[in-house]
Amino acid sequence: MKNVKLLLMSLMCVAGMLSGFPGFAAELSPSFPVKALRSPAAAVTPSFQPMTSAAKASPPAEASSSRKNTEEGNTATAKESAADADGLSAIEKSVIAKAGAEDNTRPQPYEVQGLRQFGYNFFRPSAAGFAPLADIPVGPDYVIGPGDRIILNIWGSAEGTHELEVNRSGEVVLPRVGSVKVWGITFERLPEVLKTHLSKIYKNFDLNVTMGKLRVIKVYVVGEVKMPGDYNLSPLSTLINALAASGGPLKTGTLRNIKIKRGGKIVETVDLYDFFLKGDKGKDIRLQPGDTIFVPVIGRVAGIAGNVKRPAIYELKDEKNLGDLVDLAEGFLPTGYLQRVQITRVDAHDKRMVADFNIDPKGAGKSLDQIVQGITIQDMDIVKIFPINATLRDHVRLDGYVLRPGIYALQPHMRLSQLLSQDNLLTEYYKDAAEITRLYPPDSHPEKIFVNVAKALAGDPEHDLELKEFDEVRIFSRWEMEEMPKVRVNGEVQRPGEYRLFANMTVRDLLMEAGNLKTSAYLKNAEINRISKTGESVSSFPIVINLDQALKGDPKDNLVLAPFDEVTIRKIPNWAEEKERYVTLRGEFRFPGVYPIHKGEKLSTLIERAGGFTDKAYLRAAKYTREPLRELQQKRMDEMVAASEQEILRKQAELATTASSKEEVEATKAALESLQRSVALLKTAKAEGRLVIRLEQPDTFKGTASDVELMGGDTLEVPQQPHAVSVLGQVYNPTSFIPENNEDVAFYLEKAGGPTRNAEKCDIYIVRADGTVLSRQQSSFGINWSDSQRRWTFGGFMSTSLEPGDTVIVPQRFERIAWMREIKDMAVTLGNLALAAGVIVAAGL
DSSP states (O other), X not given: OHHHHHHHHHHHHHHHHHSBHHHHHHHHTTTSOOOOOOSTGGGGSOOOEEOOHHHHHSOOTHHHHHHHHTSTTOOTTSOOOHHHHTOOOHHHHHHHOOOOGGGGGSOOOOOOBOOOBTTGGGGOTTOGGGSOOSSSOOOTTOBOOTTOEEEEEEEESSOEEEEEEOOTTSEEEETTTEEEEOTTOBTTTHHHHHHHHHTTTOOSEEEEEEEOSOOOEEEEEEESBSSOEEEEEOTTOBHHHHHHHTXXXXXXXXXXXXXXXXXXXXXXXXXXXXXXXXXXXXXOOBOOTTOEEEEOBOOOEEEEXXXXXXXXXXXXXXXXXXXXXXXXXXXXXXXXEEEEEEEEEEETTTEEEEEEEOOOOTTTSSOHHHHHHTSBOOTTEEEEEEEOOOOOOSEEEEEESBSSOEEEEOOTTOBHHHHSOGGGBOTTEEEEEEXXXXXXXXXXXXEEEEEXXXXXXXXXXXXXXXXXXXXXEEXXXXXXXXXXXXXXXXXXXXXOEEEEOOTTOBHHHHHHHTTOBOTTBOOSOEEEEEEEEETTEEEEEEEEEOHHHHHTTOTTTSOBOOTTOEEXXXXXXXXXXXXXXXXXXXXXXXXXXXXXXXXXXXXXXXXXXXXOBOTTBOGGGOEEEOHHHHHHHHHXXXXXXXXXXXXXXXXXXXXXXXXXXXXXXXXXXXXXXXHHHHHHHHHHOOOOOEEOOOOOOHHHHTTSTTOOBOOTTOXXXXXXXXXXXXXXXXXXXXXXXXXXXXXXXXXXXXXXXOBOTTBOGGGOEEEOTXXXXXXXXXXXXXXXXXXXXXXXXXXXXXXXXXXXXXXXXXXXXXXXXXXXXXHHHHHHHHHHHHHHHTOOOOTTO
């Protein structure tokens, strides 16, 4: 057991070293000197240098995780290493590896990841191919035994099909014949034996014998396997089938010295490497009942990593030198660096050592086989085959504005013009300069050389330089090195904007590039703004052309453009855009819709074109909106809402110092919260842009003050009579009522329960259906102007008659102290803003 534990610890150490080469390299290289044996004579004389105590003191971090992967019971389905995850073999990586001159300017670290013990993944759970096949014909050498079933077909003088089972005595019972002993007879001899016994009873017959269900044999699998125990297997099973049934050998178990015991004697010793490496199953014998398969502890091991065809950790049997280990790995890759092969060796119970060997046969006077056979391999050795220098030699690189960039072979005395063949240069390449990056001795530092491409192609030796190894030639686009000349077209074209100026491009060419003129373009003249650069000053001047003649190609007006010219196409005077030429009529018109207008047209004319109003039209509630007015109102609303919001925040901050009692604090807080809700509502509201007009029937409306001149985008909406008068604010039942003829404010307030205690009765106001407002302050002397009756009325504000669509607003009363009056002022401001937005908002609502 002591030896087994030592072996397990050694395997863990190996796995730790090789689980990730960056950590492995960090452990080896800086911590101890490496004696590199470069000469051929020294290649066969290993010289190991012990590792320093610093290296022994702290094993690499990868060792702890790798140790888990080597524990007993771990399967080969453990997480693959990063190197294997990409699915590329060492050969594939060598073939597709990028290489160039830049590889010679930086370190080329050698990485080894995930080096594994060879052969154990053959028995992974997904490898079902090793399971015994029970549905194949038995061979002629199959030995009959108890439990086998034999199917006997007879025809001729006697006919029948009989299924015969071999009993524990090894006999079968034949019809009319009796018991016949078949135990130990091969399947090849079975028909002859049966026919001999049947011939004693029957004459002139034939028979056919096949095997039915085969018996089950019990074998034992013990030793270093994942699931040791007894197994019931098919009699066709072999050693490999039994090992697969047990999960395969552990990584602490041998693959090269597996023993089959029968009757207390070893009948065969199997080396699975013969099967894994050569496909030789000569010793994979068929098992017999009671056989025992014993898997001893693994023997000597050595690993080989890097540039070999099959890197792995191999178990050693008769292999004693490096050549034998390389043969197990199927040889070196051409990318292997033979001038330095490194072996890491474990000096048992003491230290780890490392040595470098030069096995390059060039100049050694020996073949490679002779050299590697002279290097002894010991238990736990790790051999690393480093890669050759990845730098690609004898090449130049062509980059930039070319058709086929990349690496080109450097020919003897090759010049730049040979590399820059005309079919490789893209259109509009920069002729005046190309960049060559060249490495100069002794330290291969880069320097840049600029040459003229046009002169190089013409054969000028000053520019058509002879190329050197690792030269990098870069060709530029013309527009990388020059500012692309552009011109701009604005105004009445389909696609105004900036365009590239081509050689001999004219005004008409630019207009075609921009999608041609719009219908609204003014053809009598257009303007070209041109830049004049003289010495150190720049100025611009206009050029006026006849656009109609320019489109016809007249060279007098169809001028050739200069860089940075800006062409402006004007619009026909008085041309109205689509949004400026239409007015929308909605609601109770005979023919509502969208109408085009002409400049100076009045509203009365448009109403006549729409057929006038329907019988249901309620002219008092007509709403006329205008887009420029809406934009102005929205701007003012946004400014005042922002100011009110800041004022509310300021009042909230002053609340604690201004109020004199808890009741005042609560009252002020409630008022400010109400104002905040109003501000939040106004933030989402949009100004209507309403213009208050007094609409009448067409025969009397024409020529009145409300018969305004139309503008594009105007909207007139005439609703039906709303049949409601609303009372809102500080009343006991804010709601709407059916209008009654000639009833006044007092009547509707009484129906709403009258003002509450918190109502500000002096500030009650009416919002008329046409958008006008009448407040109680305007009726302080008891005299009012009635729009509907067109006369002065008497009786005060409460006697004002209300019409359908009117709304009575009863605002909230605030305390008569200075700071509460300021809150009231803000409430009034918000109420005015709300009217502009068409939203009923007031303090306390």
